Amino acid sequence: MPEQKVLQVVVDPALCQGHNRCKAIAPKLFELDEFGHAHAVGDGTVPAGLEDKARLAEANCPEFAIKVMQA
Amino acid sequence: MTDRPPVLDWTTDFDHLDPRWVTEPHQIWDELRRQCPIAHTERYGGVYFPSRYADIRAIAYDTEHFSSRRVVVREMPPRAPSGSEKKKSPGAQSTLASPPITSDPPHHRPSRMLLLPAFTPDAISRLEPKTRKICRGLIDRFASDDGCDAAADYAQHVPIAVIAHMLGLPEEDGERFRRWIQLLLHDGIAEDVSFRKALDEMDDYFRQHIAQRRSAGGEDLITFLLKARMADQPLSDEHILGTLRLLLIAGIDTTWSAIGSCLWHLAQHRDDRCRLLSEPALMPTAVEEFLRAYAPVTMARQVAKETTVGGCPFKEREMVLLSFPAANRDPEVFPQADRVVIDRTENRHAAFGLGIHRCIGSNLARMEITVALEEWLARIPDFELTDPASVIWSHGPVRGPRKLPLVFKLTWELRSLLDAR
Numbered sequence: 126m127p128e129q130k131v132l133q134v135v136v137d138p139a140l141c142q143g144h145n146r147c148k149a150i151a152p153k154l155f156e157l158d159e160f161g162h163a164h165a166v167g168d169g170t171v172p173a174g175l176e177d178k179a180r181l182a183e184a185n186c187p188e189f190a191i192k193v194m195q196a
Numbered sequence: 197m198t199d200r201p202p203v204l205d206w207t208t209d210f211d212h213l214d215p216r217w218v219t220e221p222h223q224i225w226d227e228l229r230r231q232c233p234i235a236h237t238e239r240y241g242g243v244y245f246p247s248r249y250a251d252i253r254a255i256a257y258d259t260e261h262f263s264s265r266r267v268v269v270r271e272m273p274p275r276a277p278s279g280s281e282k283k284k285s286p287g288a289q290s291t292l293a294s295p296p297i298t299s300d301p302p303h304h305r306p307s308r309m310l311l312l313p314a315f316t317p318d319a320i321s322r323l324e325p326k327t328r329k330i331c332r333g334l335i336d337r338f339a340s341d342d343g344c345d346a347a348a349d350y351a352q353h354v355p356i357a358v359i360a361h362m363l364g365l366p367e368e369d370g371e372r373f374r375r376w377i378q379l380l381l382h383d384g385i386a387e388d389v390s391f392r393k394a395l396d397e398m399d400d401y402f403r404q405h406i407a408q409r410r411s412a413g414g415e416d417l418i419t420f421l422l423k424a425r426m427a428d429q430p431l432s433d434e435h436i437l438g439t440l441r442l443l444l445i446a447g448i449d450t451t452w453s454a455i456g457s458c459l460w461h462l463a464q465h466r467d468d469r470c471r472l473l474s475e476p477a478l479m480p481t482a483v484e485e486f487l488r489a490y491a492p493v494t495m496a497r498q499v500a501k502e503t504t505v506g507g508c509p510f511k512e513r514e515m516v517l518l519s520f521p522a523a524n525r526d527p528e529v530f531p532q533a534d535r536v537v538i539d540r541t542e543n544r545h546a547a548f549g550l551g552i553h554r555c556i557g558s559n560l561a562r563m564e565i566t567v568a569l570e571e572w573l574a575r576i577p578d579f580e581l582t583d584p585a586s587v588i589w590s591h592g593p594v595r596g597p598r599k600l601p602l603v604f605k606l607t608w609e610l611r612s613l614l615d616a617r
Contacts, residue, residue, distance in 0.1 A: 142554035145317055149480065160312040161559070184542040185484075187550055 131196040132171040134179050136163050140190035147191055151178035163190075170196055207232035211239055212269065212494075212517060213386060218591040222534065225522040234508040240269050242514035243496075249526035249546070251506040252518055255497060256550040258505075262497035262516060263300050264553060268593050269496045269515045270385040294442035295435055297553060300500075304552060307435070310424045311556055314417060320559040323358060327564055330357045331571035339575050343582060346463075347600040351455035352448075354568050358560070359447040363440070364416025365405065372401070377449050385592040395441075402440045406433065417443065443557075450492050451561045453596020455568045457490035458483075460597050461536060462569075463581045468538050473577050476570070482538035483566050488545035489536045491521040492596050495549065520546040521595065578605035 134154055136147070143161040147154070154175060155163045171179045171193070183191040203214050206224055211217065217224055228235050229247040237243050246252050255262050296308040313319065334353050338344040356370040376394040384391030402418075409418045421436045431439075462469050472482060497516045502509065510516065524545045527533040548555035555561070581587065582601035590598045 142551065143312065144548060144554060145559060148317060157316060159316070160309060161316040181541060185544055187544050187546055187548070187554075189544075 133169045133196040134165045135192045137190045140188045146185045147182040151182045207235045210237045244516045247522040249523040249529040252523040261501045261503040263500040266498045267495050294438045306426045327567045335575045343603040346459045346602050347456045347597045352452040355448045355451040449594045451564050453492035456597040458486045484543045485540045487547040488524045491547035494519045
C-alpha cells in the first residue's frame with residue numbers, strides 16, 4: 126500500500142470572506158473567528174483519513190482562499 | 197410595467213426586464229457567453245453584462261474601478277431636487293443607501309464587521325428551531341388540500357417570519373414588508389414613484405422602531421445596532437436606518453426566491469425528489485447545487501473609473517450587471533453547468549457573491565432553504581407543477597417564482613400510511 130503523504134491546509138486570511146463552506150465540509154479541519162472568517166485548526170496538519178475532506182474544502186471555496194499542501 | 201421596445205440583438209441591446217430574459221434567462225446567457233461574453237445595452241443609461249465566470253469574478257474583486265454606490269439597474273430619470281419634493285438625500289436620485297452593501301472601501305469594512313458576528317453559523321443555528329416551527333405552521337395550512345401556490349403560500353412567508361423575529365418586529369407586519377419589497381425591487385425597477393413611496397414608508401416604520409428600542413431596549417438586531425460602536429462612536433440614525441433597510445430587503449425575497457426555485461425544480465424532477473427522500477444526507481450538496489443553478493441574486497456595480505476587463509472597455513458612470521447566476525452556469529468552471537446534479541461534490545458556486553460583498557446572510561439563507569425543503573418533503577413528498585405556463589417569475593435583481601401552483605400527488609391515504617410507518 127502506498128504511503129499516504131501528510132497534508133496541511135492553509136486559509137489565506139486576505140482572501141477568506143466567510144462563506145463558511147470549509148467549516149460545513151470539514152469541521153475538524155477548520156474553525157471560525159467571531160466574524161465567521163476561517164482558519165485551519167492547529168497548524169493545519171490534516172489527520173489521516175481526512176485528506177479527501179481537505180481537498181473538498183479547497184475545491185469548494187468560492188474565494189480560492191484554501192490551499193492543501195504536502196506538510 | 198411599461199411597454200418596452202423589443203430587443204433586436206441581445207449582444208448590443210439586451211434588456212434585463214424583457215419577458216424572455218425574465219422567463220428563460222439561462223438560454224440567453226449561454227448564447228451571450230458563446231457570442232459576446234461582455235454584452236452591452238444603451239438602455240438604462242448604459243449597462244454591461246458579463247456572462248463568463250472569470251470576468252464576473254474579476255469585476256467583483258475590482259472595487260477600485262467598480263463601485264457599489266449603485267447596486268441595482270433600474271429606470272431612474274435623473275432628477276433635479278425641486279422644492280416640493282422631500283429632500284432626504286438632496287440632489288440625489290432615489291437610491292437606497294444601505295451600508296455595507298452600497299459602501300466601497302474604506303467605509304465598507306467597518307460597517308460589515310459589526311454585522312458579521314450576528315450571522316455566523318453558530319448564531320444562525322440558534323434560529324433553526326424557530327424556522328422549523330414557522331415552516332410546519334405554514335404547511336399545516338395547506339397540507340390536506342390538493343395543492344397550493346408554493347411561492348405565495350409557503351416560500352415567501354419563511355424568510356419574512358424569520359427576519360421579523362430577528363429584528364424583533366411583529367410577525368403580522370410581514371404583509372407590509374412583502375409589499376415594500378414588491379414596490380422597491382419589482383415595480384420600482386421600472387418607475388420611480390413606487391420606489392420612493394415604499395422607501396418613505398419603510399423609513400418611517402423603522403424610525404418608530406428605533407425610537408421605541410432606544411427607550412425600552414430589546415434583544416433583537418435593532419437593539420444590537422443601537423448598541424454597536426464604530427471607531428468608538430455609536431452609529432448615526434441614518435446608518436442604522438440604512439442597515440435595517442438592507443437586512444429587511446436582502447433577507448426576504450432572496451431566500452423566498454431560492455426556496456421557490458428549489459420547489460419548482462423538484463416539482464419537475466421526480467428522480468431528485470425520490471433521492472432526497474431516500475438519501476436525506478444528500479441535502480447539503482443538493483442545496484448548494486440549487487443555489488448554483490438557480491442563484492437568485494444579480495447585484496450591479498457602477499463603473500467608477502474607465503477600465504478594461506476581458507478585453508472590453510468599460511466606460512465611466514455606466515452600470516454593470518454582476519450576474520452571479522450567469523457565472524454559475526459557465527461550463528468553463530462547472531462541468532455539465534446546465535444540469536442540476538444534486539450530489540455534485542465540487543461546487544465553487546458564486547450564488548452569494550464574491551469578494552468583499554459576500555452575502556452576509558449566506559448562513560441564514562442556507563439554513564432557511566434547508567429547513568424549508570426538509571419540512572416540505574417530510575409532509576409533501578410528491579408534487580408536480582399544476583401547469584408550467586402558470587408559473588410567474590420575478591424580474592429585477594432577484595429572480596424566483598412569484599406564482600408557483602403545485603398539485604400534491606400523494607393522496608391522503610398514502611400519506612397516512614407513510615405517517616403510520
